[in-house]
Amino acid sequence: MLRxxxxxxxxxxxxxxxxxxxxxxxxxxxxxxxxxxxxxIAELWNGLKADFEAANPGVTxxxxxxxxxxxxxxxxxxxxxxxxxxVILTNSGIARVTTVVDAKLVAPLTxxxxxxxxxxxxxxxxYAELQRQRGGEIYEVPDGLDALGVWYHKDMFAANGxxxxxxxxxxxxxxxxxxxxxxxxxxxxxxxxGSAGHLFGNMLQSASGSEAVGKAVSGELSWTDxxxxxxAVRLRELVDKGYIDKEMAALDLDGAARLWFNKRAxxxxxxxxxxxNARKAEYDLANAGYAPMPSDLGPGKPTGxxxxxxxxxxxxxxxxxxxxxxxFILSDAxxxxxxxxxxxxxxxxxxxxxxxxxxxxLGDIFAAAAAGVGYxxxxxxxxxxxxxxxxxxxxxxxAQISGEDAMAQIEAKMAEVK
Amino acid sequence: xxxxxxxxxxxxxxxxxxxxxxxxxGREALTSAIPLLLPALAIYALFSLLxxxxxxxxxxxxxxxxxxxxxxxxxxNYGRAAADPIVWQSLVHTFQWLLGHLLMAGGLGLILAxxxxxxxxxxxxxxxxFFLPHxxxxxxxxxxxxxxxxxxxGLLNTALDxxxxxxxxxxxxxxxxxxxxxxxxxxSWQGFGLYMLLFIAGLQNIDHSLYEAxxxxxxxxxxxxxxxxxxxxAEVMTFVVSLAMINGLKGFATVFVMTNGGPFYQSELITTYxxxxxxxxxxxxxxxxxxxxxxxxxIGITVVFNHxxxxxAR
Numbered sequence: 002m003l004r005x006x007x008x009x010x011x012x013x014x015x016x017x018x019x020x021x022x023x024x025x026x027x028x029x030x031x032x033x034x035x036x037x038x039x040x041x042i043a044e045l046w047n048g049l050k051a052d053f054e055a056a057n058p059g060v061t062x063x064x065x066x067x068x069x070x071x072x073x074x075x076x077x078x079x080x081x082x083x084x085x086x087x088v089i090l091t092n093s094g095i096a097r098v099t100t101v102v103d104a105k106l107v108a109p110l111t112x113x114x115x116x117x118x119x120x121x122x123x124x125x126x127x128y129a130e131l132q133r134q135r136g137g138e139i140y141e142v143p144d145g146l147d148a149l150g151v152w153y154h155k156d157m158f159a160a161n162g163x164x165x166x167x168x169x170x171x172x173x174x175x176x177x178x179x180x181x182x183x184x185x186x187x188x189x190x191x192x193x194x195g196s197a198g199h200l201f202g203n204m205l206q207s208a209s210g211s212e213a214v215g216k217a218v219s220g221e222l223s224w225t226d227x228x229x230x231x232x233a234v235r236l237r238e239l240v241d242k243g244y245i246d247k248e249m250a251a252l253d254l255d256g257a258a259r260l261w262f263n264k265r266a267x268x269x270x271x272x273x274x275x276x277x278n279a280r281k282a283e284y285d286l287a288n289a290g291y292a293p294m295p296s297d298l299g300p301g302k303p304t305g306x307x308x309x310x311x312x313x314x315x316x317x318x319x320x321x322x323x324x325x326x327x328x329f330i331l332s333d334a335x336x337x338x339x340x341x342x343x344x345x346x347x348x349x350x351x352x353x354x355x356x357x358x359x360x361x362x363l364g365d366i367f368a369a370a371a372a373g374v375g376y377x378x379x380x381x382x383x384x385x386x387x388x389x390x391x392x393x394x395x396x397x398x399x400a401q402i403s404g405e406d407a408m409a410q411i412e413a414k415m416a417e418v419k
Numbered sequence: 420x421x422x423x424x425x426x427x428x429x430x431x432x433x434x435x436x437x438x439x440x441x442x443x444x445g446r447e448a449l450t451s452a453i454p455l456l457l458p459a460l461a462i463y464a465l466f467s468l469l470x471x472x473x474x475x476x477x478x479x480x481x482x483x484x485x486x487x488x489x490x491x492x493x494x495x496n497y498g499r500a501a502a503d504p505i506v507w508q509s510l511v512h513t514f515q516w517l518l519g520h521l522l523m524a525g526g527l528g529l530i531l532a533x534x535x536x537x538x539x540x541x542x543x544x545x546x547x548x549f550f551l552p553h554x555x556x557x558x559x560x561x562x563x564x565x566x567x568x569x570x571x572x573g574l575l576n577t578a579l580d581x582x583x584x585x586x587x588x589x590x591x592x593x594x595x596x597x598x599x600x601x602x603x604x605x606x607s608w609q610g611f612g613l614y615m616l617l618f619i620a621g622l623q624n625i626d627h628s629l630y631e632a633x634x635x636x637x638x639x640x641x642x643x644x645x646x647x648x649x650x651x652x653a654e655v656m657t658f659v660v661s662l663a664m665i666n667g668l669k670g671f672a673t674v675f676v677m678t679n680g681g682p683f684y685q686s687e688l689i690t691t692y693x694x695x696x697x698x699x700x701x702x703x704x705x706x707x708x709x710x711x712x713x714x715x716x717x718i719g720i721t722v723v724f725n726h727x728x729x730x731x732a733r
Contacts, residue, residue: 074698103483104701192681248570250682251592260571385700396683399593 028061029322032079033090036277037066041344049338053329060322071097072194072387080106080314088323092195093141093310094380095134096387102140103384107312111139113324122331123350126373127307140312142327145347147272147308148370149199149377150301153290154264157184165292169207169235172295176244179267186244188266189398190257194387197394198379200270202304203294205232210298211375218381220419224412225405233404237397250399258282270294272305273366274346291365303366305374306381308347386414471714477707489704496704506709509680509687512599513716516688517667519600523607525663528614529656533648535615536622546619553612561676564605568592568677592678595685602686606673610666614659621655622648657728661721668717689713 036042050062065085069075070092079085080101089107091097101107114120120128123143131139153165161182166172176186191197206214208231216222217229224230239245249257255278261269262282269275279286293301311330313323329335340349340356345363348370358364382390393407402410478496482489500506535545552560567574568591576588591601625648633643649656671690674680680687680695689709697706 072699074694077698077701100699100701192679246570248590248593251568251570251590251598251678256569256571265571385702388695388700392681392683395681399595399682399685401595401683401685 026059026061027319027322028063029088029319029326030063030065030086031088031090031326032065032076032086033067034064035067036281037064039277039281039344041280041342042277045339045342045344049329049335052335053326056329057322057325062326067091071100076312077101077104077106080316083316085316086314087317087319088326089312089314090144090309091312092380093143093307093312094377095307096380096382096384098141098310098312099135100384101312102135106315107140108315108317108320109138109140110142110313111137113327114139117324117328119327119331124352127350131307141307141310142331143307143350144309144311144330145307145349146370146374147274147305147377147380148303148348148366148374149203149270149272149305150291150293150303150366150369151203152261152269152271152275153267153292155288155290157264157267158290165290166295167300169295169297176239176242180243184264185246185260185266187239187268187270188252188257188260189245189249189270190252190254191250191391191395191398192252192256193254194391195379196254196257197391197398198377199272199304201232201236201390201394201397202375202377202379203270204236205229205378206304206375207294207296207298207301208232208235210296211302211304214304214376214378218376218378220415224408224415230405230408233393233397233407235404236394237400237404237407240398240400245398247398247400250395254278272303272308273348273363274308276360276362277344277346286360286362289362291362291369293369302372303370303374304377305348305370306377307350308380383415383418386411386418389414474707474710477703478711480704480707482703482707483701492704496708499705500708500712503705505684505687505692506689508684509689509692510712512685512687513668513670513689515599516603516670517664519603520607520610520667520670521660521663523603524610524666525614525659527607527611528659529618529652531611532615532618532622533644536619546616549615550612552609555609557606557609557672558676560605560609561602561673564602564608564673565592565677568601593682595682598678598682598686602673602677603670605677606670609673610663614663617655617659617662618652621652625651657724661724664720664724665717668713668720 034042034046037046046064050064053062054060065079067075068079071077072092076089076091077100080089098107110119114128119142127143127146131141131143151165158164161178163175163178166175179186187200189196189200202214205217209217209229213222213226213228217224217226222229236245240247252260257266258269258271258275258278259282260266262279262284271278276286279289293303295301311327313320313327317323336349336351336353337356339345340353341359343359345359348367358367378390379387390411393402393410396402397404397407477489479491479493480489481492481495531545531549535542535549538545555563566572570576570588570590570593573591575591579585579588589597592598629647629651630643633647638646669690670688671694674686674688674691675694678686680691689712693706693709693713696702696709
């Protein structure tokens with residue numbers, strides 16, 4: 002009898018232990034981060050993973066290296082495969098997020114904002130912007146903001162006595178001087194959709210101002226309005242004057258960046274994330290300078306918007322764990338750790354006191370963006386328009402269409418959406 | 420007479436019996452065949468018929484993705500496709516691509532097969548070397564050739580410059596008139612090896628005595644090619660043409676990797692446009708219409724070509 006009781010008790014203990022361990026052993030599959038293969042980035046994220054796992058016994062975080070973004074359908078494919086991630090870190094912005102929201106691939110997070118206090122952990126203007134975008138329903142948690150401006154080589158500029166000008170007229174003059182030196186003035190890789198949009202967004206804002214661009218991306222102002230067309234016309238002029246080589250239409254971001262890193266090109270439009278590309282190319286970041294695109298309308302400011310966000314797939318197998326992970330990411334400790342890490346490549350979604358940027362160039366970018374950033378249309382335009390937007394930029398760079406034609410085609414697509 | 424009637428009557432009675440037996444045997448064979456066929460039929464239905472049906476159904480809906488509820492919109496997507504200039508442009512490009520693939524990959528396959536067949540000691544070496552590109556994935560081929568074509572660092576323009584032929588340097592992937600051709604060269608480079616092997620197999624089946632007879636009749640090399648070799652390759656050639664046309668219609672990977680349809684749609688094929696519509700813009704309805712169009716084209720071209728080939732054979 003005693004033996005039977007002991008055996009039964011042992012079996013019960015074993016079963017309970019088994020159930021308990023089964024309930025606690027959880028895996029959170031995370032899509033991202035980009036460039037996880039870069040040692041610095043891998044070190045940072047492996048550290049975060051270890052911290053999270055230590056704080057949540059039984060939980061394992063698995064990184065799923067991204068094969069692409071929402072723009073090229075990789076995120077959608079990963080979610081639809083149903084063997085995909087539980088939480089996603091990817092390039093965002095309203096256009097991209099709308100694509101996966103409309104396809105019902107991601108879960109709404111509005112309630113979580115209120116319940117978990119996320120609304121207090123990002124800039125108030127950013128929270129208001131997110132609330133405005135989809136009738137109050139929010140589907141993303143911003144991880145980082147972009148601030149796109151002009152990168153230049155300090156040594157090249159110093160050797161030639163060049164400085165980044167304040168007005169567009171002076172900027173044109175500078176481009177002429179650079180070309181006369183036998184250096185390509187601007188490098189661009191429009192085969193990578195984002196890269197095409199970085200320069201074009203800067204040109205639009207420089208010519209029309211951020212308010213006009215903001216109205217245009219939200220459909221309040223026609224893209225063919227005379228106050229909007231200027232940037233596209235100017236871009237075509239840069240091509241016609243040889244300040245942008247037509248053959249760059251065939252380049253992707255890496256190809257164009259290579260021209261800049263090798264100093265065959267003087268200027269490149271990019272954001273804080275370009276520091277990662279620079280490190281990979283073994284470019285001396287201390288030599289990199291950054292300035293907003295000059296404008297005749299007043300002091301220039303970077304274009305940008307939400308660059309990267311956290312999304313929770315509608316079919317996430319670990320939705321609660323995904324929320325915990327986002328809590329963890331938004332915590333002061335993690336945000337400071339990331340902001341001060343050498344692998345830091347972005348502006349964080351809330352003000353961080355007492356944080357020293359790891360590189361001087363990031364300090365320059367933070368300073369340029371301190372007064373806010375304008376609109377990068379690539380991340381604000383509706384998904385069905387953004388493809389046309391990228392194509393017409395290629396059309397201008399390859400001198401196939403005029404600035405006016407380009408804007409007319411964007412407006413036609415906007416009209417379809419309306 | 421009575422005997423004849425009896426025999427005829429017997430035959431009359433016997434025929435239904437034989438037919439009945441045959442029918443029964445047929446039924447039994449069918450009964451035992453069905454369970455054996457079922458797994459294959461189920462797989463075929465699941466992986467071929469169902470996707471075909473779903474695609475056709477999607478083409479009549481406003482579906483934005485698998486997780487969304489789609490409404491029936493009739494022929495609206497077909498109307499949108501007809502009114503979309505990019506569809507027409509990509510259709511023209513698809514035909515240009517198909518023709519280019521046929522001529523470059525098929526043509527090069529034939530020329531190299533003829534050349535390699537004349538070799539004795541080094542035949543295996545060259546045959547293997549020429550076939551090797553076919554073993555490389557099209558995506559990798561795309562990356563390699565995109566680097567070869569790079570306007571500033573690429574092998575092609577650099578080589579032209581070094582040879583003093585800098586004037587021939589081009590924006591191989593940026594020039595609207597060149598881009599489709601340039602990408603097709605890369606794709607054909609990957610594809611010609613298979614066609615070459617098929618042609619070599621065909622050449623080995625030509626009776627050698629025909630060449631001896633032609634030689635005795637005084638036929639020179641070109642005449643032997645024209646009157647003996649090419650007619651002897653007719654069967655293989657029609658097969659290669661069919662295969663090349665189908666492969667041409669399927670062109671996707673190299674374009675996707677090297678240009679993504681650009682610049683400004685100048686290398687857009689129906690296949691790349693389908694991908695963008697379905698996975699970037701989530702416009703599954705319009706993408707499904709183009710899938711239906713592409714399938715119809717593939718079936719139409721194959722049927723017409725086979726019909727023409729049949730008439731030619733008669």
